[in-house]
Amino acid sequence: MSEPTIIIDDTTLRDGEQTAGVVFSRRDKIAIARMLDSIGVQELECGIPAMGKDEQSDVRALVDLGLNARLITWNRATVPDIQASIDSGVTAVDISLSVSDIMIRNKIRKTREWVKEQLKVALGFAKGKGLYVSVGGEDASRADLPFLIELMQITWAMGGDRFRFCDTLGILDPFGTFDMVRALRTAVPELPLEVHTHNDLGMATANAIAGIRAGAMFVNTTVNGLGERAGNAALEEVIMGLKHASGIDTGIDTHRFRELSLFVAKASNRPLPAWKAVVGERVFAHESGLHADGVIKDPRNYEGFDPAEVGLVRQIVVGKHSGTSGLIERYKDMGIAISRSEAMHLMDKVRKIAQQTRRPLNNNQLIKLYGLKKAA
Ligand SMILES: CC(=O)SCCNC(=O)CCNC(=O)[C@H](O)C(C)(C)COP(=O)(O)OP(=O)(O)OC[C@H]1O[C@@H](n2cnc3c(N)ncnc32)[C@H](O)[C@@H]1OP(=O)(O)O
Numbered sequence: 319m320s321e322p323t324i325i326i327d328d329t330t331l332r333d334g335e336q337t338a339g340v341v342f343s344r345r346d347k348i349a350i351a352r353m354l355d356s357i358g359v360q361e362l363e364c365g366i367p368a369m370g371k372d373e374q375s376d377v378r379a380l381v382d383l384g385l386n387a388r389l390i391t392w393n394r395a396t397v398p399d400i401q402a403s404i405d406s407g408v409t410a411v412d413i414s415l416s417v418s419d420i421m422i423r424n425k426i427r428k429t430r431e432w433v434k435e436q437l438k439v440a441l442g443f444a445k446g447k448g449l450y451v452s453v454g455g456e457d458a459s460r461a462d463l464p465f466l467i468e469l470m471q472i473t474w475a476m477g478g479d480r481f482r483f484c485d486t487l488g489i490l491d492p493f494g495t496f497d498m499v500r501a502l503r504t505a506v507p508e509l510p511l512e513v514h515t516h517n518d519l520g521m522a523t524a525n526a527i528a529g530i531r532a533g534a535m536f537v538n539t540t541v542n543g544l545g546e547r548a549g550n551a552a553l554e555e556v557i558m559g560l561k562h563a564s565g566i567d568t569g570i571d572t573h574r575f576r577e578l579s580l581f582v583a584k585a586s587n588r589p590l591p592a593w594k595a596v597v598g599e600r601v602f603a604h605e606s607g608l609h610a611d612g613v614i615k616d617p618r619n620y621e622g623f624d625p626a627e628v629g630l631v632r633q634i635v636v637g638k639h640s641g642t643s644g645l646i647e648r649y650k651d652m653g654i655a656i657s658r659s660e661a662m663h664l665m666d667k668v669r670k671i672a673q674q675t676r677r678p679l680n681n682n683q684l685i686k687l688y689g690l691k692k693a694a
């Protein structure tokens with residue numbers, strides 16, 4: 319496992335709150351920020367002071383917590399936006415510019431020249447105020463590569479601290495992400511890169527990891543993958559993916575992931591699907607006979623990592639697809655010892671009940687079944 323070299327910039331409180339309809343209370347923002355800080359997330363993108371006084375007070379309240387994590391805010395490339403961030407007490411800002419021709423033409427209705435000049439104005443102002451600056455390339459994944467390189471060179475020359483490569487619409491795959499990030503990294507190796515990915519095609523986590531493998535040092539995440547439209551790369555997936563698929567240890571304490579996910583699910587009013595990767599209630603539930611048998615013999619047969627690593631517990635579910643090993647184990651958990659032949663006799667009834675109810679069997683049903691069997 320490698321030394322931690324990756325910085326997690328979690329944007330639950332910015333892009334996460336941009337999920338249509340989601341609003342965090344100040345109390346929830348504080349609790350989320352504290353939890354993220356306590357598990358070792360190094361940076362929190364925590365709001366947009368340009369939105370007005372309430373947002374500024376929220377950001378100020380987060381600053382006043384004195385967390386270890388660096389707090390950074392999102393800003394358009396304008397002096398008033400950056401001034402609002404300064405007034406909120408942060409010392410780090412993301413300065414965002416639309417960088418694809420489609421957005422330059424059709425959204426901000428300007429030109430590439432304007433983008434370069436506005437970058438200089440905003441970055442010059444921010445650096446003059448002593449701020450740490452990430453320059454955000456909105457829609458970078460659809461932008462012209464030489465133009466992105468030019469923007470990165472300006473950023474570096476003017477003392478910008480990093481460049482954020484955004485797959486704003488989530489249109490890349492991991493191979494495309496790797497190629498673009500690698501090309502930027504090679505062209506301007508002195509300027510650290512940040513990757514910001516979206517999940518429109520279900521590839522946000524994979525793309526975030528691809529960006530890191532290509533040389534990005536910073537990665538954006540949100541708890542539960544909240545965020546615009548289909549969301550962002552999920553914190554818990556990126557961390558566990560890096561650890562178990564890529565052999566990269568971020569140093570984040572993962573044991574509170576389930577607790578954190580449940581908290582954010584409640585605060586955002588976006589319930590967590592039972593099958594949600596890494597933190598869903600049922601992602602360590604085993605029903606199928608051969609799987610239950612395998613996992614009882616050695617959990618490593620059917621679990622890529624220990625559920626305790628993310629604050630979950632293994633469950634043996636008895637249902638339509640069960641076999642005798644799983645059934646025996648469930649009874650054992652309830653303090654009832656049954657033999658293999660007893661289990662075989664019960665299996666037919668188990669399948670019938672599961673088929674009729676279209677659900678797994680609960681403890682009461684299993685106890686009743688056992689009682690009937692004893693009485694027979
Ligand atoms: C990809 C992302 O997620 S970027 C983050 C986006 N987040 C948000 O929009 C959430 C918070 N936003 C807000 O509260 C508001 O939109 C504000 C305060 C930022 C701006 O509000 P308003 O002034 O009312 O403008 P509105 O919301 O209509 O935004 C459009 C304006 O922003 C401009 N704009 C958009 N992006 C940028 C940018 N990166 N730099 C400078 N100007 C920009 C547009 O060109 C447009 O200006 P125009 O009216 O002169 O054409």
Ligand SMILES: O=C(O)CCC(=O)C(=O)O
Pocket residue numbers: 333412413414415453454455456457482484485486487514516
């Ligand atoms: O920082 C930026 O430029 C925009 C970040 C963002 O939320 C996005 O592009 O999806």
